Amino acid sequence: MLFNSLEFLIFLPVVFILYWFVVHKKLRSQNFLILLASYVFYGWWDWRFLSLIIFSSTIDFLIGVFLSKTEKTSTRKLLLTSSILVNIGFLGFFKYYNFFLESFIDAFTFFGQSISAERLHIILPVGISFYTFQTLSYTIDVYKKKLEPTKDVVAFFAFVSFFPQLVAGPIERATNLLPQFYTQRKFEYNKAVDGLRQILWGLFKKIVIADNAAKFANIIFDSSADYSGSTLVLGAVFFAFQIYGDFSGYSDIAIGTSRLFGFNLMRNFAFPYFSRDIAEFWRRWHISLSTWFRDYLYIPLGGSRGGTWMKIRNTFIIFIVSGFWHGANWTFIVWGFLNALYFLPLMLLNKNRVNTDIVAKNRVFANVKEILQIFITFSLTTIAWVFFRAENITHAFVYLSEIFSASLFQMPEFFPVQVIFFIIVFVIIEWLQRDKEHALEFENTKMPRLVRFAFYYLLIAVIFLFGGQQQEFIYFQF
Incomplete structure (x- = not known):
């Protein structure tokens, strides 16, 4: 269901x-x-x-x-x-x-x-x-x-x-x-209302962002040999937002639904695409799996307590096993290996715990350094997502080789303005709410009630009018 x-x-x-x-x-x-x-x-x-x-x-x-x-x-x-x-x-x-x-x-x-x-x-x-x-x-x-x-x-x-x-x-x-x-559960109105808001945001992420991005990501990845490097970049970015909207959308709906029944589930995503380095990204992406591997595999293996070689070994084990957990394909293993390579310099230089708070805390805008860090981290993550999405390793390398070719500077074969518009709006809303548990958490806000409800109804209308073709959640296959 x-x-x-x-x-x-x-x-x-x-x-x-x-x-x-x-x-x-x-x-x-x-x-x-x-x-x-x-x-x-x-x-x-x-x-x-x-x-x-x-x-x-x-x-x-x-x-x-x-x-x-x-x-x-x-x-x-x-x-x-x-x-x-x-x-x-x-x-x-x-x-x-x-x-x-x-x-x-x-x-x-x-x-x-x-x-x-x-x-x-x-x-x-x-x-x-x-x-x-x-x-x-x-x-x-x-x-x-x-x-x-x-x-x-x-x-x-x-x-x-x-x-x-x-x-x-x-x-x-x-x-x-x-x-x-x-423990006997009692109905709590405020908790239930917040759960409904989180469900609404999860549905928006899944139906409007993920399903619409999926349409073009599938077209581009399935016929990647026919497109220029600039179009393949669009395909990779669309997939990045597809998998984020799809998976974090499911988590939002799951957490919100649980709150309707008086249960509290752990947070699974914390606005990961605003991360300033790969270590921060993995503290914010699929948190329940990352912490599971940390507690039940990484720490029993010795964690970071041993020498440099043990730290390197354990880092590669944890990321490769995480990749293999996602599916029975060498592409997932390479995806895990690549993320380990990203993470390794931060760990060896003891900089993997530098960015532990939200970016641009108590500020509306990020500074130039933070913007550059976010862009680099998102770019590295998107490159890794190519392996995650590709049919096989050969497909992934051919896809990336075409991106890093002269055709990167050509005009894309198509440019779906509507999807890009919704992604931009989505990013802006999440940026403004990045210090919250989810993007529709409006507790202790000065926003008038009328404005909030108008926004909710607008989201519902957008879901019905602009939602993409219904698709199963990506992570059902895992």
């Missing part, structure tokens, strides 16, 4: 009414309704996928119970290892089986040996990368004794399958989200 669909437009009010007006007096009933609604929401794509999420939830719930009953180190390690193997095993099979098979065949072919093997027609379950990491956070934190294992099976299953963030995040930590299922 897509957030930007008629089905969800019906589904959400029905669940909301049942939640606050029918089962609101009993916490367990609320949790059970969330669980049932989440399974309907997830099963809307393919009911067969439900068996995987139920199996994963059952395994990790039982392992949590067993961990609570033993203090023996070897047994606890065995239980944790079992959870990791089951979850990563499912993820590896459904997402990476054919990738490893093809890479294995290519390796033998390279050395002059010919082997044959049959690819499996595997359907990738929607959101498997997200809920797998969410359940892993539970078993790891229980193992480390950062979290008490739950005995409430309904609360745990609802935590794993919580429908607002189930298929594309944020990837919630058990320490943050699971305890919220233990």
Whole structure:
């Protein structure tokens, strides 16, 4: 079920009414309704996928119970290892089986040996990368004794399958989200209204920015050999705004929807395209995944505590694994490797924590230095996005080689003024609101109520009148 669909437009009010007006007096009933609604929401794509999420939830719930009953180190390690193997095993099979098979065949072919093997027609379950990491956070934190294992099976299953963030995040930590299922929720008007505003902004980002940018990004990338370097630059920029509007738009809708039901999810995007260096960008982009890898992979590997070689090794591991998490294609691995190269000089010079506050704080305009830093960071990020979007590595290098050619100085073959206009307006609004949690957060503002509501209705009108063709969210494939 897509957030930007008629089905969800019906589904959400029905669940909301049942939640606050029918089962609101009993916490367990609320949790059970969330669980049932989440399974309907997830099963809307393919009911067969439900068996995987139920199996994963059952395994990790039982392992949590067993961990609570033993203090023996070897047994606890065995239980944790079992959870990791089951979850990563499912993820590896459904997402990476054919990738490893093809890479294995290519390796033998390279050395002059010919082997044959049959690819499996595997359907990738929607959101498997997200809920797998969410359940892993539970078993790891229980193992480390950062979290008490739950005995409430309904609360745990609802935590794993919580429908607002189930298929594309944020990837919630058990320490943050699971305890919220233990506490009676009360309807808070201000929180719900702010949630609706965030949903509206998320829909605008997805339908008006991402879907419109996608149309031209797809045209240019799919026929890149036919266009000049200047047009390919437009294609790369359109994709940069497509993936940002698409993914952060989903996160906004997920966080806003959660607030309607009394839940607080972690922030997943913090205006990343206003970053002044790559380190700042990764503190602001897909925050839930970046911090997950930091806490559960980077720090256990030694983090930055070792010597220079260990820092370099761990940096490349974290970025390459992050790239591989996104998909079974060498383009994602190169994308991760390239971001590691971007990040490395900052880390080695101890400048990766220089820009920790918002740009141009307490000022309307950025200075020349900040503008240049933002432009360079955005340019480097957009170059990396070419690998993310390209069909294969060869396509990416050919695409970039044409950009850095004489045709870069030609007039673009086409110039979609309407899309560019909306992107500019979008950037201006986010810039003015960059110190807020989201662009429509108007708490403690001097803006008159009439002006605010006029702006909301204008956004709604723009969504209906200028929204692009409906498309699935990009991160559903991950």
